[in-house]
Amino acid sequence: MNVLEIRGLGVDYLSGSGAVHAVSGVSLDLRRGEILGLAGESGSGKSTLANAVARLLRPPASITSGSVVYRRQDGSAVDVLALGGNELRAFRWKELAVVFQSAMNSLNPVITVGAQIDDVLRVHAPRMSRNERTERSVELLQRVGISADRRRSYPHELSGGMRQRAAIAIALALNPEIIIMDEPTTALDVVVQRDILAEIRALREEYGFAVVFITHDLSLLMEISDRIAIMYAGRVVETGTAKALHRAPRHPYTLGLLRSFPRLRGPREELPGIPGVPPDLRSPPPGCAFHPRCAMAVAECSESLPVLRTEADGEVACLLNDGRGVS
Amino acid sequence: MRFLARRLGFYLLTAWAAITLNFLIPRLMPGDPVELLVARMKGNVDPAAIDAMRRAFGISDASPWRQYLDYLGNLAHGELGRSITFFPTEVSTVIADSLPWTVGLVGVATLISYLIGTSLGVIMAWKRGTWLDGVLPAATFMHAVPYFWVALALVFVFGVTLRWFPVSRAYGLDVMPGLTGEFARSVLYHATLPAITIVLASMADRILGMRNVMVTTLGEDYVVMAEAKGLTSRRVMWAYAARNAILPNITSFALSLGFVVGGSVLTEIVFSYPGIGSMLLKGVENEDFPLMQGIFLVISLAVLVANFLADLAYVVLDPRTRQETE
Ligand SMILES: Nc1ncnc2c1ncn2[C@@H]1O[C@H](COP(=O)(O)OP(=O)(O)O)[C@@H](O)[C@H]1O
Ligand code: SF4
Ligand SMILES: [Mg+2]
Numbered sequence: 001m002n003v004l005e006i007r008g009l010g011v012d013y014l015s016g017s018g019a020v021h022a023v024s025g026v027s028l029d030l031r032r033g034e035i036l037g038l039a040g041e042s043g044s045g046k047s048t049l050a051n052a053v054a055r056l057l058r059p060p061a062s063i064t065s066g067s068v069v070y071r072r073q074d075g076s077a078v079d080v081l082a083l084g085g086n087e088l089r090a091f092r093w094k095e096l097a098v099v100f101q102s103a104m105n106s107l108n109p110v111i112t113v114g115a116q117i118d119d120v121l122r123v124h125a126p127r128m129s130r131n132e133r134t135e136r137s138v139e140l141l142q143r144v145g146i147s148a149d150r151r152r153s154y155p156h157e158l159s160g161g162m163r164q165r166a167a168i169a170i171a172l173a174l175n176p177e178i179i180i181m182d183e184p185t186t187a188l189d190v191v192v193q194r195d196i197l198a199e200i201r202a203l204r205e206e207y208g209f210a211v212v213f214i215t216h217d218l219s220l221l222m223e224i225s226d227r228i229a230i231m232y233a234g235r236v237v238e239t240g241t242a243k244a245l246h247r248a249p250r251h252p253y254t255l256g257l258l259r260s261f262p263r264l265r266g267p268r269e270e271l272p273g274i275p276g277v278p279p280d281l282r283s284p285p286p287g288c289a290f291h292p293r294c295a296m297a298v299a300e301c302s303e304s305l306p307v308l309r310t311e312a313d314g315e316v317a318c319l320l321n322d323g324r325g326v327s
Numbered sequence: 328m329r330f331l332a333r334r335l336g337f338y339l340l341t342a343w344a345a346i347t348l349n350f351l352i353p354r355l356m357p358g359d360p361v362e363l364l365v366a367r368m369k370g371n372v373d374p375a376a377i378d379a380m381r382r383a384f385g386i387s388d389a390s391p392w393r394q395y396l397d398y399l400g401n402l403a404h405g406e407l408g409r410s411i412t413f414f415p416t417e418v419s420t421v422i423a424d425s426l427p428w429t430v431g432l433v434g435v436a437t438l439i440s441y442l443i444g445t446s447l448g449v450i451m452a453w454k455r456g457t458w459l460d461g462v463l464p465a466a467t468f469m470h471a472v473p474y475f476w477v478a479l480a481l482v483f484v485f486g487v488t489l490r491w492f493p494v495s496r497a498y499g500l501d502v503m504p505g506l507t508g509e510f511a512r513s514v515l516y517h518a519t520l521p522a523i524t525i526v527l528a529s530m531a532d533r534i535l536g537m538r539n540v541m542v543t544t545l546g547e548d549y550v551v552m553a554e555a556k557g558l559t560s561r562r563v564m565w566a567y568a569a570r571n572a573i574l575p576n577i578t579s580f581a582l583s584l585g586f587v588v589g590g591s592v593l594t595e596i597v598f599s600y601p602g603i604g605s606m607l608l609k610g611v612e613n614e615d616f617p618l619m620q621g622i623f624l625v626i627s628l629a630v631l632v633a634n635f636l637a638d639l640a641y642v643v644l645d646p647r648t649r650q651e652t653e
Contacts, residue, residue: 056551089557089558092555092556092557093555097555098552100551102548105549108553108567108571109646110644111566119556119558123556123559124557154647156646156650157650
């Protein structure tokens with residue numbers, strides 16, 4: 001059962017030197033209650049895709065094609081891209097919440113953590129009394145491992161890990177169906193990262209929300225995700241269960257990523273498993289955008305664009321592939 | 328609180344430096360300033376005035392150290408010597424009579440300009456990319472226009488041509504100063520044109536300053552997150568964006584408050600407003616050194632006080648400054 005269906009989504013950033021095709025023809029399903037990992041090098045369009053779904057794109061970004069449908073529990077469908085005004089405000093955070101990469105920057109520095117939970121409740125649950133809201137804030141903070149008295153702390157008084165936990169508490173406030181996490185642990189050290197990942201899994205078991213977990217660290221995704229989608233140059237090139245992807249990657253790019261173990265920080269570095277750098281998205285290479293870097297490319301790769309084909313337990317977009325796996 | 332204590336210490340030190348410079352400068356001038364003045368007045372000076380000037384400069388045969396202590400003692404009692412222009416009135420009395428007019432007019436006008444300018448800046452940043460951006464060139468133009476021009480234009484149009492407002496003095500000749508409604512009305516009526524001058528001439532700065540910071544702030548993650556949280560636009564705009572964007576603007580506000588006393592000279596002169604600025608002009612015209620020195624001292628102290636107020640505002644508005652350990 002899908003909670004979110006993205007179909008043929010395209011997003012451009014309009015600029016003087018031509019449009020950047022940050023997301024092209026992306027079709028992706030998010031199933032109810034699953035953790036979907038979204039991986040790909042920095043600049044592959046992961047954040048743009050997430051922001052498009054959360055309706056957070058601002059000029060110069062513009063959605064050029066496609067649809068995003070949100071399915072309520074009762075089966076009714078909501079056209080997310082057509083939401084406006086109060087409907088959009090209600091959709092955001094009641095149905096879909098976001099945890100951003102840097103909790104230092106995503107928390108308002110001049111308001112206490114408690115107040116930043118409180119204002120969500122005040123706006124979306126106007127019938128709650130002040131005391132009920134306070135109780136709920138305390139409950140949420142404790143749920144993510146922050147003590148009640150920290151409610152009165154300002155973001156700068158918390159450690160990086162605590163801030164990210166607070167951001168997760170804010171995301172949980174209204175029991176959303178979907179939480180998008182855009183590199184929520186990238187800025188944290190490894191130990192804290194593991195703690196938070198475990199926390200997210202536990203919370204998911206408890207509340208049953210679906211997660212879109214974005215990172216450029218594929219090994220991290222393998223641990224936490226049920227399913228994984230790989231993006232390259234604005235397109236989804238492979239999807240599959242975490243197990244299947246780990247055991248038998250079908251796309252040469254996925255294989256490269258698996259062999260690279262990208263470091264925690266330092267995005268634009270060359271990946272050891274893949275030579276070269278991602279293409280300029282103003283004019284991506286013709287055919288398969290990956291062909292200039294692909295060790296398995298054949299002549300046809302620079303001419304025809306591979307489409308995403310459904311395979312046994314996943315999808316892949318590569319001309320070579322007949323579903324046997326490349327490794 | 329350590330932050331405030333440190334700042335306070337810094338301001339006290341600066342105030343002491345200003346006061347001491349005020350003592351040193353007349354003594355570093357070549358020759359005896361009093362004789363110089365008497366000579367310029369071709370000897371037509373009352374001996375009592377010469378004596379007053381000597382005292383004003385603290386000139387005596389005592390040791391410099393003794394003179395310095397006397398000077399500090401006098402200052403502590405608010406004694407700045409006697410004014411030459413308004414002889415035998417004390418400089419402190421001249422300042423005490425004119426300062427309230429300046430603070431009342433320029434202070435209130437600066438506050439109004441700040442409130443309106445900041446709000447407009449916030450709104451213009453929020454509505455960037457709409458027709459409101461068309462106001463920007465006008466604001467940039469106003470930003471470049473000096474007070475003096477605005478004052479002259481207003482005097483010409485609304486004072487001389489239309490005769491809607493009086494163009495000089497702080498209140499009508501026909502009313503008695505006192506706590507009466509009539510007097511208050513006359514004061515407001517007379518303050519209108521100069522106040523509009525100050526608001527118009529300084530507001531463009533506020534609008535542009537606030538808009539710039541606000542546009543940057545709107546790109547911050549916490550503003551995007553506030554929007555994602557489904558908060559009302561009002562709350563996102565004010566509690567998240569403007570509340571943060573105001574912080575870098577506090578310093579410029581403090582600067583303009585500090586210049587309330589000193590920066591109003593031209594406006595006061597154009598409108599013959601009996602404030603500190605007009606007194607300074609009189610002091611300069613008459614080479615009234617005790618008066619000028621007194622006014623400069625007040626101006627320096629006003630700048631320091633305004634800066635301290637800005638620090639207080641920072642502590643209230645930005646929790647990060649309240650952090651004890653750094
Ligand atoms: N505001 C913007 N203006 C122009 N181009 C942008 C903007 N934001 C992102 N891009 C471009 O869009 C592409 C995708 O970016 P992004 O979605 O942030 O990728 P990721 O999250 O995978 O690192 C990149 O090539 C980036 O340069
Ligand atoms: S289509 Fe060709 S270039 Fe693209 S990934 Fe497959 S083999 Fe490599
Ligand atoms: Mg990103």
